[in-house]
Amino acid sequence: MVYPTSLNKAKNYFEKFPGIGGKSAERLALHLLNMSLEEIEDFATSIKEVKTKLKECTICGNLSEEDICSICSSSTRNKNLICVLEDKKSLFAFENVGHFNGVYHILGGLISPLDDIGPENINIKGLVERVEKLENPEIIIALKSSLEGQTTTLYIKKIFEKKKVEISRLSYGIPMNAEIDYLDEITLDRALEDRKIISE
Amino acid sequence: MVYPTSLNKAKNYFEKFPGIGGKSAERLALHLLNMSLEEIEDFATSIKEVKTKLKECTICGNLSEEDICSICSSSTRNKNLICVLEDKKSLFAFENVGHFNGVYHILGGLISPLDDIGPENINIKGLVERVEKLENPEIIIALKSSLEGQTTTLYIKKIFEKKKVEISRLSYGIPMNAEIDYLDEITLDRALEDRKIISE
Numbered sequence: 001m002v003y004p005t006s007l008n009k010a011k012n013y014f015e016k017f018p019g020i021g022g023k024s025a026e027r028l029a030l031h032l033l034n035m036s037l038e039e040i041e042d043f044a045t046s047i048k049e050v051k052t053k054l055k056e057c058t059i060c061g062n063l064s065e066e067d068i069c070s071i072c073s074s075s076t077r078n079k080n081l082i083c084v085l086e087d088k089k090s091l092f093a094f095e096n097v098g099h100f101n102g103v104y105h106i107l108g109g110l111i112s113p114l115d116d117i118g119p120e121n122i123n124i125k126g127l128v129e130r131v132e133k134l135e136n137p138e139i140i141i142a143l144k145s146s147l148e149g150q151t152t153t154l155y156i157k158k159i160f161e162k163k164k165v166e167i168s169r170l171s172y173g174i175p176m177n178a179e180i181d182y183l184d185e186i187t188l189d190r191a192l193e194d195r196k197i198i199s200e
Numbered sequence: 201m202v203y204p205t206s207l208n209k210a211k212n213y214f215e216k217f218p219g220i221g222g223k224s225a226e227r228l229a230l231h232l233l234n235m236s237l238e239e240i241e242d243f244a245t246s247i248k249e250v251k252t253k254l255k256e257c258t259i260c261g262n263l264s265e266e267d268i269c270s271i272c273s274s275s276t277r278n279k280n281l282i283c284v285l286e287d288k289k290s291l292f293a294f295e296n297v298g299h300f301n302g303v304y305h306i307l308g309g310l311i312s313p314l315d316d317i318g319p320e321n322i323n324i325k326g327l328v329e330r331v332e333k334l335e336n337p338e339i340i341i342a343l344k345s346s347l348e349g350q351t352t353t354l355y356i357k358k359i360f361e362k363k364k365v366e367i368s369r370l371s372y373g374i375p376m377n378a379e380i381d382y383l384d385e386i387t388l389d390r391a392l393e394d395r396k397i398i399s400e
Binding site (some may be wrong): 001002003004005006007009010013017018019020024026027028029030031032035037039040041042043044045046047048049050051052053054063064065069075088089092095096115 | 201202203204205206207209210213217218219220222224226227228229230231232235237239240241242243244245246247248249250251252253254263264265269270289291292295296
């Protein structure tokens with residue numbers, strides 16, 4: 001065997017992580033040697049705690065160490081404004097931007113008939129229940145622009161059709177700094193469709 | 201804070217690893233949720249063991265759980281043939297190829313006057329001591345083609361000048377599958393210098 005047993009074992013674990021190949025796994029495992037024993041023990045504890053301490057917020061599905069996450073329990077967030085997301089990672093992305101003052105709802109997937117994922121397989125029921133309790137609900141659907149994302153967006157739009165709910169979606173368009181001539185046709189077409197009137 | 205405490209702590213640790221940025225660290229930390237508790241505990245144990253069990257082979261400097269590594273203690277390896285390497289990673293690379301049947305000597309660095317690293321700061325003394333004990337020693341110097349690599353190569357060559365030691369270095373040249381017209385001039389120049397006569 002090329003690697004000593006313990007190094008090999010750590011390397012094999014690192015290799016199972018997303019986006020980590022054999023060479024990176026070797027580098028990560030070797031980096032452990034540069035860390036102090038205290039750091040390594042603290043690191044080992046932290047990875048165990050991710051598994052043992054975290055659960056899903058019973059309201060929005062966000063990761064939390066409590067039953068209700070810090071966003072849903074915050075008194076400064078607007079509970080009438082719900083941003084609908086596919087997954088937890090999208091929530092972190094929104095929070096990293098830091099401009100959104102409403103709350104979230106994580107679907108945990110997108111409707112995809114080809115993969116046998118219907119509306120009942122994602123948390124749409126929870127969204128309906130939440131919205132029904134609100135007085136002036138507003139929903140922002142922030143799903144990706146794929147076929148599945150658009151199907152799910154339209155489905156949610158339809159559910160609330162007869163209810164007094166303001167529903168919007170994120171605009172499709174040109175990403176910042178992208179060269180127009182390198183954009184794919186669909187993006188360009190959508191950017192045209194979603195065009196905004198320039199106000200003075 | 202965007203992330204729950206325990207996730208944030210694990211993410212921060214992953215971010216300290218080489219080549220891992222904020223986004224990758226988030227993905228690695230989130231991947232822990234997909235692992236079973238048993239797997240995570242085994243992973244945590246394995247990273248601790250890398251630190252607690254591994255030491256440097258007293259002969260060659262390779263990582264080992266014993267005082268003498270499996271290569272130096274193997275009866276099938278040619279102890280008269282020593283391949284001189286900069287670091288442990290290079291050793292793994294050679295072993296992964298699997299054609300080299302000699303033993304190794306890890307310098308733990310390269311001579312670099314600019315960084316105040318002299319011959320006494322890397323393990324050249326150990327190499328001299330090893331070679332002196334051998335009857336028909338042969339040394340292959342396998343260092344990178346940088347200025348530091350070449351300086352170290354020439355220095356080792358000079359030390360053994362008056363001793364009966366066969367010394368070679370890896371050839372410089374065209375990497376496999378590289379396009380000639382994309383190669384830098386120095387590589388091309390070296391490939392010309394190191395040219396091989398084509399035998400029938």
